Amino acid sequence: MTSLAPAAQPAPAPANPLAVAWARLWRSRRLVERNILVYRHQWIIIFSGVFEPIFYLIAIGFGIGGIVGNVPPQFVEGREISYLAFAAPALLATAAMNGAVFETIFNVFFKLNYAKTYDGVLATPMGITEIALGEMLWALFRAALYAVAMFVIMLVLGLILSPWGLLIIPAALLVAAAFAAAGLAGTSYLRTVNDFDVPMGLIVMPMFLFSGTFFPIEVYPEPVQWLVQLTPLYHAINLIRGLSLGMVGLPQLWDFIYLVAFFAICLTLAMRQMEKRLIK
Amino acid sequence: MTVIAASGRVWHRNWLVYRRLWHRSLAFGFLQPVLFLTAMGLGLGAIIPQDADAFGGFEYVVWLGPGLLAAMAMQTATFESTYPIMNKIMWGRNYEAMLSTPLQIRNIVWGELGWSAFRIGSLAVVFLVVLFLFGVPRSPMAVLAIPFTILIGLAFSSCLIAFTATQKNDVGFSAVFRFVINPLFLFSGTFFPLTQLPDGLQLVAWATPLFHGVELVRGSILGTLDPLAAVLHLAYLLTMFAIGTWLAERTLTRRMAG
Numbered sequence: 001m002t003s004l005a006p007a008a009q010p011a012p013a014p015a016n017p018l019a020v021a022w023a024r025l026w027r028s029r030r031l032v033e034r035n036i037l038v039y040r041h042q043w044i045i046i047f048s049g050v051f052e053p054i055f056y057l058i059a060i061g062f063g064i065g066g067i068v069g070n071v072p073p074q075f076v077e078g079r080e081i082s083y084l085a086f087a088a089p090a091l092l093a094t095a096a097m098n099g100a101v102f103e104t105i106f107n108v109f110f111k112l113n114y115a116k117t118y119d120g121v122l123a124t125p126m127g128i129t130e131i132a133l134g135e136m137l138w139a140l141f142r143a144a145l146y147a148v149a150m151f152v153i154m155l156v157l158g159l160i161l162s163p164w165g166l167l168i169i170p171a172a173l174l175v176a177a178a179f180a181a182a183g184l185a186g187t188s189y190l191r192t193v194n195d196f197d198v199p200m201g202l203i204v205m206p207m208f209l210f211s212g213t214f215f216p217i218e219v220y221p222e223p224v225q226w227l228v229q230l231t232p233l234y235h236a237i238n239l240i241r242g243l244s245l246g247m248v249g250l251p252q253l254w255d256f257i258y259l260v261a262f263f264a265i266c267l268t269l270a271m272r273q274m275e276k277r278l279i280k
Numbered sequence: 281m282t283v284i285a286a287s288g289r290v291w292h293r294n295w296l297v298y299r300r301l302w303h304r305s306l307a308f309g310f311l312q313p314v315l316f317l318t319a320m321g322l323g324l325g326a327i328i329p330q331d332a333d334a335f336g337g338f339e340y341v342v343w344l345g346p347g348l349l350a351a352m353a354m355q356t357a358t359f360e361s362t363y364p365i366m367n368k369i370m371w372g373r374n375y376e377a378m379l380s381t382p383l384q385i386r387n388i389v390w391g392e393l394g395w396s397a398f399r400i401g402s403l404a405v406v407f408l409v410v411l412f413l414f415g416v417p418r419s420p421m422a423v424l425a426i427p428f429t430i431l432i433g434l435a436f437s438s439c440l441i442a443f444t445a446t447q448k449n450d451v452g453f454s455a456v457f458r459f460v461i462n463p464l465f466l467f468s469g470t471f472f473p474l475t476q477l478p479d480g481l482q483l484v485a486w487a488t489p490l491f492h493g494v495e496l497v498r499g500s501i502l503g504t505l506d507p508l509a510a511v512l513h514l515a516y517l518l519t520m521f522a523i524g525t526w527l528a529e530r531t532l533t534r535r536m537a538g
Contacts, residue, residue: 041451042451044451044452044454044455045451045454048454048455048457048458048459049458051458051459051462052458052462055462055463055466055467056466058466059466059467059471059472060466060471060472062476063466063467063471063472063476063477064324064328064471064472066472066476067328067329067334067472067476068327068328068329069329071327072327075327083327194301194304197304197308201308201311201312202311205312205315206315209315209316209318209319209320210315210318210319210323214319214320214323214324215323215324215326215327216327219323219326219327220323
């Protein structure tokens with residue numbers, strides 16, 4: 001094992017770093033192809049996830065929305081926004097997050113620790129970078145599937161209230177990329193299946209509940225609001241909700257910058273961690 | 281060995297494994313309702329109009345809390361009866377080893393169900409403590425919520441063990457989680473009263489098991505339980521438990537023979 005891994009690193013790089021990056025990204029498609037082959041017989045695992053945000057939309061959007069009616073106007077710039085239109089873009093953002101983290105946490109953990117898939121991959125011309133990029137691209141596809149499904153439903157139900165809504169899908173891809181990188185970085189710290197409690201129970205679930213998904217964070221006391229504003233899901237929701245409701249301004253620019261920076265940091269960390277785990 | 285004593289051995293095996301994890305499991309069992317009640321109960325409750333009589337005159341967090349307890353029982357039972365059981369059937373092959381001793385299929389099924397009851401009962405106690413911290417219980421009958429919660433867990437555990445024993449891999453679990461458990465979680469009167477649903481869907485929801493569990497648990501904690509309705513809800517869940525156990529013994533027998 002030890003003798004194999006370093007030999008699997010690509011040959012010394014040509015001068016242009018952009019060309020190297022592209023070559024690696026292009027080579028990482030092989031891992032995506034591998035995942036497509038594997039999931040051909042297990043497509044229900046991925047496909048069933050499409051329905052999760054839709055069930056939430058029906059239950060919370062219609063069930064609770066029927067009681068709430070419109071969101072209290074002081075939370076949405078004094079406008080008349082139905083609760084359904086308020087919750088839907090947040091559910092799209094969380095669907096993008098879930099698609100990305102389910103893939104990079106559960107499935108990567110399994111391949112890393114039990115199936116030892118990557119030890120095999122490293123015996124080919126693919127290196128750590130290609131593995132990390134390949135898994136992230138694959139997670140991105142899964143997240144995109146969920147985001148697009150949700151987008152179509154919002155479109156059909158007339159829940160996209162502004163032409164800015166055209167940018168929802170690219171924004172959702174950014175969100176998915178950020179969470180895919182974060183998931184990949186986090187998974188490398190997990191040792192047993194019991195450790196899933198930590199990322200899911202202490203990070204993903206609380207973010208899902210508290211990031212303004214189902215109600216505006218302005219209902220919290222100030223210090224709690226600040227705390228929520230530190231989390232990536234808050235910015236994902238704020239960005240996508242802003243685009244959907246047509247409330248786009250400096251805060252959304254700030255959300256965008258936050259997500260790009262978060263993505264860059266997590267990507268660097270993910271590469272370093274994967275290298276630590278795979279090259280022993 | 282009597283049936284009970286032999287089943288106790290299976291239960292005890294699970295306890296030995298769980299001993300290292302119980303403090304963690306209970307910590308999450310405490311944290312989860314705290315998070316849910318703070319976010320959904322208080323946060324979402326803040327934008328629900330105060331005069332909404334949809335929640336029987338209760339604040340939203342008070343109305344929601346008991347529903348979440350019932351739903352927790354279903355989710356824990358589901359999780360405990362899928363992957364861990366699958367592991368003991370085919371990945372770790374523990375059942376194969378057990379069956380080479382005087383233990384029989386019935387002991388395995390009863391032992392696992394007893395384990396499920398213990399796990400859910402302990403989580404229910406923790407959950408009830410959280411509900412007290414949020415000032416939810418309105419009646420001393422609230423203690424009845426613990427046996428009711430265990431019954432919900434047993435009803436789901438038995439049916440899911442029966443299902444798991446028929447599966448060749450874990451792919452089917454995703455479908456069950458997404459198409460059965462998650463809709464039940466959302467549409468059984470946990471988060472909003474069923475009267476918000478269209479008439480046709482209401483009838484469907486009334487026919488589902490978690491609805492009966494939610495009614496029992498909420499009714500006992502808020503002191504609004506109608507005795508006649510309670511008998512009906514109990515009969516539904518007990519029947520489901522009996523059928524599930526019978527099926528689980530059959531499917532597991534067939535599986536372990538094949």
